[in-house]
Amino acid sequence: MDADRITRHTRILLQIPVVVAQAVMRHGGHLPAIARKLVLSLKHRYEPREAFAKELLDPTLPDSEFSKHLSRSNMSRIQRQCNPAAWEALLADKSVFYRYCTVCGIPIPTVYATFSKYSPGVTQSGKLLAGRQQWVSYLLEECPPEIVLKPNHGFYGFGIMFLERTHGEFVDNYGKHFRAEAVYDRMMSDKKSDMFVIQERIRNHRDIARLSGSQALQTMRMTTVLQADGSVTLAWAHLKLAGGEHLVDNYRYGELNNLMAGVDTRTGVVRQMLLSHNSKITAHPKTGIPIVGFQIPYWSESRALVERSARKFSPLGTIGWDVAVTQNGPMIIEGNIWYDPPSAPDIADFLAAFRTLIPTPKKN
Amino acid sequence: MEVKGLLRRAGAIAEIPGVVLQAKRMYHGTTLGILVKLYKSITRRYLPEEAFYRGLLNPTVPDSEFDRNCSRSDMAKLQRSRNPLAWEYLLADKSIFYRYCELAGIPVPSLYALWSKHTPGWTCNGRLLTRRDQWVTFLERDCPPDIVIKPNRGVYGNGIQFFQRHDGRLLDPAGRAFSAGEVLDSLVSDREFDMFVIQARLRNHPLMERLHGTDALHTLRIVTVLQADGGCVIPYVKYKVIGGDAYVDNFRHGHLGNISMEIDIDTGTLREPYSQRVEPPRVHPKSGRALAGFQIPFWEETLATVKDCARKFSPIGTVGWDVAVTPTGPVIIEGNIWYDPPSPSDVRPVISAIHLADAC
Numbered sequence: 023m024d025a026d027r028i029t030r031h032t033r034i035l036l037q038i039p040v041v042v043a044q045a046v047m048r049h050g051g052h053l054p055a056i057a058r059k060l061v062l063s064l065k066h067r068y069e070p071r072e073a074f075a076k077e078l079l080d081p082t083l084p085d086s087e088f089s090k091h092l093s094r095s096n097m098s099r100i101q102r103q104c105n106p107a108a109w110e111a112l113l114a115d116k117s118v119f120y121r122y123c124t125v126c127g128i129p130i131p132t133v134y135a136t137f138s139k140y141s142p143g144v145t146q147s148g149k150l151l152a153g154r155q156q157w158v159s160y161l162l163e164e165c166p167p168e169i170v171l172k173p174n175h176g177f178y179g180f181g182i183m184f185l186e187r188t189h190g191e192f193v194d195n196y197g198k199h200f201r202a203e204a205v206y207d208r209m210m211s212d213k214k215s216d217m218f219v220i221q222e223r224i225r226n227h228r229d230i231a232r233l234s235g236s237q238a239l240q241t242m243r244m245t246t247v248l249q250a251d252g253s254v255t256l257a258w259a260h261l262k263l264a265g266g267e268h269l270v271d272n273y274r275y276g277e278l279n280n281l282m283a284g285v286d287t288r289t290g291v292v293r294q295m296l297l298s299h300n301s302k303i304t305a306h307p308k309t310g311i312p313i314v315g316f317q318i319p320y321w322s323e324s325r326a327l328v329e330r331s332a333r334k335f336s337p338l339g340t341i342g343w344d345v346a347v348t349q350n351g352p353m354i355i356e357g358n359i360w361y362d363p364p365s366a367p368d369i370a371d372f373l374a375a376f377r378t379l380i381p382t383p384k385k386n
Numbered sequence: 387m388e389v390k391g392l393l394r395r396a397g398a399i400a401e402i403p404g405v406v407l408q409a410k411r412m413y414h415g416t417t418l419g420i421l422v423k424l425y426k427s428i429t430r431r432y433l434p435e436e437a438f439y440r441g442l443l444n445p446t447v448p449d450s451e452f453d454r455n456c457s458r459s460d461m462a463k464l465q466r467s468r469n470p471l472a473w474e475y476l477l478a479d480k481s482i483f484y485r486y487c488e489l490a491g492i493p494v495p496s497l498y499a500l501w502s503k504h505t506p507g508w509t510c511n512g513r514l515l516t517r518r519d520q521w522v523t524f525l526e527r528d529c530p531p532d533i534v535i536k537p538n539r540g541v542y543g544n545g546i547q548f549f550q551r552h553d554g555r556l557l558d559p560a561g562r563a564f565s566a567g568e569v570l571d572s573l574v575s576d577r578e579f580d581m582f583v584i585q586a587r588l589r590n591h592p593l594m595e596r597l598h599g600t601d602a603l604h605t606l607r608i609v610t611v612l613q614a615d616g617g618c619v620i621p622y623v624k625y626k627v628i629g630g631d632a633y634v635d636n637f638r639h640g641h642l643g644n645i646s647m648e649i650d651i652d653t654g655t656l657r658e659p660y661s662q663r664v665e666p667p668r669v670h671p672k673s674g675r676a677l678a679g680f681q682i683p684f685w686e687e688t689l690a691t692v693k694d695c696a697r698k699f700s701p702i703g704t705v706g707w708d709v710a711v712t713p714t715g716p717v718i719i720e721g722n723i724w725y726d727p728p729s730p731s732d733v734r735p736v737i738s739a740i741h742l743a744d745a746c
Contacts, residue, residue: 106502108538108581111475112482118473125490125698136701138470144701148616174472217472252512334489337481337500337508379506379516 034069041070045079055081062088067095092363092372100373103380104247104339105359113341113357116219117174126334129327129353131346132222134165137209139216154206161202162190168223171205173215177358181215183208184223224355227319227347235309236264241344241355242285242324245364246332248339250378254329257340257375258364259285261292261318265307281306283313284365290321296365324352331357339379401434409443419445426452431459454730456737461727464740468611468703469723476699477721480583481538490698493691493717496586498529500538501573503580518570525566526554532587535569537579545579547572548587559602588719591683591711599673602628605708605719606649606688609728610696611739612703618693621735622728623649625656626708627670627677647677648732654685688716695721704740 038060045056056079063073066088073079076091113119123130135151137143142152145164151157167187176182185192185205192200200208209218224239225231234240245258263281282296292313295303304314318324328343331354335341342361346353364372402424409420420443427437430452437443440455477483487494501507501521506514509528515521531551540546547569549556555563573582588603595601609622625647645667648657658678659667669676682688692707695718699705706725710717727733 102504104505106481106500106505106581108475108479109482111472111479115472115475117470118476121476122486122489125486136470138701140466141468141470142614142701142703148697148700150612150614150616150701150703152614217470248506248514250506250514250516252514333512336512337502337506337514339506339514379514 034064037070041074041079045074049080049082052081059083066093068093069095090367090369092369094363097363098360100376100380101340101359101361104376105341106337109335109338110359112335113338113359115174115217116172116176116356117217119357120219120221122335123331123354126331128331128334129351131170131224131353131355133219134169134222135160135220137218137220139210139212143217154203154210157206158202161192161205162187165220166222170221170223171209172219172221173212174217174219175215181212224346224348224353227349229316229319230261230263230347233309233311233313233316234263234265234306238264239346239355240264241346242318243342243361244324244328244345245342245361245372246328246340247375247379248332248336252333252336254332255375256287256325256328258368258372259287259290260296260365261285261316262344263306263313281313282365283316284368285318287325290318290324292316292318294367318347320347320352327352327354340376398428398433405434405438405443409438413444413446415445423447430457432457433459451730454733456727456733458727462724464737465704465723465725468740469705470701473699473702474723477702477705477723479538479581480536480540480720481581483720484583484585487695487718492695492698493715494585495534495588495717495719496530497583498533498586499524499584501535501582501584503574503576518567521570522566525556525569526551529584530586534585534587535573536583536585537576538581538583539579545576550587588710588712588717591713593681593683594711597670597673597675597677597680598628599670599675600628603710603719604628605710606682607725608688608692608707608709609725609736610692610705610707611736612696612700616697616700618696619739620651620689620692621739622732623651624728624732625649625682645671645677646729648729649682651689654682654688656680656682682711684711684715691716691718704736 042053042056042060046053049056059079059081060070060073062085063070063078068076068078072094077083078087078091111118112122117136120130120133124133133146135143135145137157142150143157144150145160151160169185171183171185173181184195185200192202192205194200212218226240230240231237240261240263242259242261244256247255247257249255261283263283265281283292284294284296285291286293292315295313305312324345324347328345331343332341335357338359340359342358344355344358346355406417406420406424409415410417413420423443423445424434424437426449427442428434432440432442436458441447442451442455475482476486481500484494484497488497497510499507499509499515506516507521508514509524515524533549535547535549537545548559549564549569551557554566556566556569557563589595589601590598590604594604598604605626607624607626608620611619611621613619627645627647645659647659649655650657656677656679668678688709688711692709695707696705699721702723704723706722708719708722710719728736
């Protein structure tokens with residue numbers, strides 16, 4: 023057994039007691055029935071935490087519910103069959119990803135600078151910056167006042183900082199003040215990332231901002247699958263809406279109170295809300311504006327953008343793109359090859375998109 | 387100490403007996419004299435084999451020679467100080483490197499296809515090939531007849547195959563004929579690499595082919611260092627001449643019989659050959675033509691292309707580029723962030739350029 027498998031099995035074993043306790047609390051007792059559901063989940067290659075988040079441990083749900091979902095593990099199997107592992111670095115590292123997008127002519131938020139902990143960084147003009155003094159001067163004098171700092175290997179929105187410079191200081195989205203030196207020190211002392219991208223802060227199209235009543239950048243996850251003839255299928259799309267006060271739109275199993283809305287891939291109209299605990303709503307909980315039926319602005323442009331981007335990143339066969347719709351059109355925020363599986367109602371259509379790449383994509 | 391470091395040390399210790407024997411045979415020196423030189427090499431961070439191939443174990447060579455050289459380990463330290471590790475993939479993986487270069491408008495050999503063991507492959511017309519029979523058809527009919535197949539992560543020219551198609555069969559430089567299926571089998575059974583690049587085979591400029599007496603591709607190694615203001619300097623260039631029967635120009639410590647020639651950067655002419663270990667040839671072993679004084683064609687264009695290329699890979703600060711001069715101009719073959727340290731007469735300018743960039 024290899025190290026990865028041992029790690030996975032250990033992780034699963036450690037999750038079991040916590041998840042069983044949570045499921046018993048949520049579903050009110052029925053320990054044997056929950057244990058049976060857990061065993062079934064494991065057979066279908068779900069991790070306990072994942073099965074719990076997808077409500078698959080609910081004893082009242084029929085076993086047929088499993089066939090409506092796709093486990094993270096089976097999703098990864100499909101992704102491995104479509105995406106050469108060597109190309110992962112091109113998407114996993116944001117600093118490399120944005121550079122590749124730039125040479126491809128793919129619209130992205132302007133990269134003002136790339137910071138590197140152990141080697142000189144580079145600014146948009148091509149100047150190299152090294153050392154605290156040069157970076158502090160850059161942050162105070164050269165870079166635009168509104169910036170986003172992203173760790174090059176961040177995911178699920180972790181580690182992103184939104185900063186605004188006023189009177190020689192930076193203020194983050196929680197109102198906390200930082201000197202430029204502190205911003206530099208924070209990047210230098212980050213234990214997870216050696217590089218940061220310093221980027222333009224993007225605002226949503228006014229229709230999307232009005233829908234959620236939030237200043238957070240809310241993106242669409244648009245999943246593309248390349249076909250053998252070189253064409254691109256948009257296999258699945260959903261809109262990620264801010265539900266809480268956070269400035270990132272990641273779902274994180276509902277931890278941030280953010281929302282997910284399934285989108286009709288042909289028309290760009292929201293079909294249904296997808297929340298944690300399987301509850302479904304039709305209007306935004308904060309603004310009360312109906313979400314179902316909402317027309318995403320610049321839909322055909324967004325489709326065209328991800329289709330063009332997918333071709334530029336070939337031989338990567340399937341990518342989950344985060345697309346921000348701004349007042350001036352769509353922009354790619356990031357691409358993921360290990361994107362999360364789609365939600366329940368769309369699985370069959372989603373899997374059908376892989377038929378020319380993988381003869382029989384395995385579901386569960 | 388981490389496992390990697392321990393393994394590296396164990397490997398270095400294992401090299402010692404063989405290296406001492408080789409040095410004794412070559413220099414006819416005493417074991418003690420060679421061991422003293424070996425000790426001095428190791429304390430200056432040279433690996434035993436590296437010290438031998440650089441001629442540093444010769445007991446008659448003065449100790450000042452250590453200061454004129456730069457160990458692989460010290461060079462790597464300098465490279466790490468200039469190159470963000472996260473960007474290594476962009477150069478180290480040839481499949482990514484060539485796609486990036488094509489998109490960035492950097493001249494590279496035309497990319498025909500990317501073959502992948504576990505996933506569908508890519509062809510330059512955008513089609514994805516998913517089945518073996520599709521690949522067979524591609525090699526037998528669709529792709530141009532003169533091709534090079536390279537492993538995506540190969541180094542020192544290892545694993546590169548050259549083929550020319552005749553009547554549906556693929557001929558290698560030795561004249562052996564293979565079916566497309568056999569070529570595919572060799573890729574499938576390769577234990578080291580999962581991906582291969584299929585690209586156009588290039589020829590050198592006719593003047594260079596005449597000098598070499600062979601149609602094998604010869605390249606220049608050009609080192610670039612980015613400066614603080616975004617400018618680019620070229621502190622070192624060498625020309626890799628195929629001297630033996632190999633079809634690749636990598637030096638590999640002289641095992642392939644290839645010769646490494648230094649170039650006057652200002653003029654683009656070859657200097658006298660240099661070797662710390664053996665007396666290098668003055669004329670090309672195959673063609674008999676004089677090497678020193680040869681003018682590299684398209685010299686100005688070559689330097690301009692490489693500088694432009696280096697800027698497009700910023701923030702990678704220093705790269706060793708392999709550049710082929712073809713009948714139509716310079717073409718980038720690959721870029722290396724872990725390039726080998728240049729020979730003693732050229733290593734100082736490289737180190738100075740890197741330090742200068744740091745100081746600015």
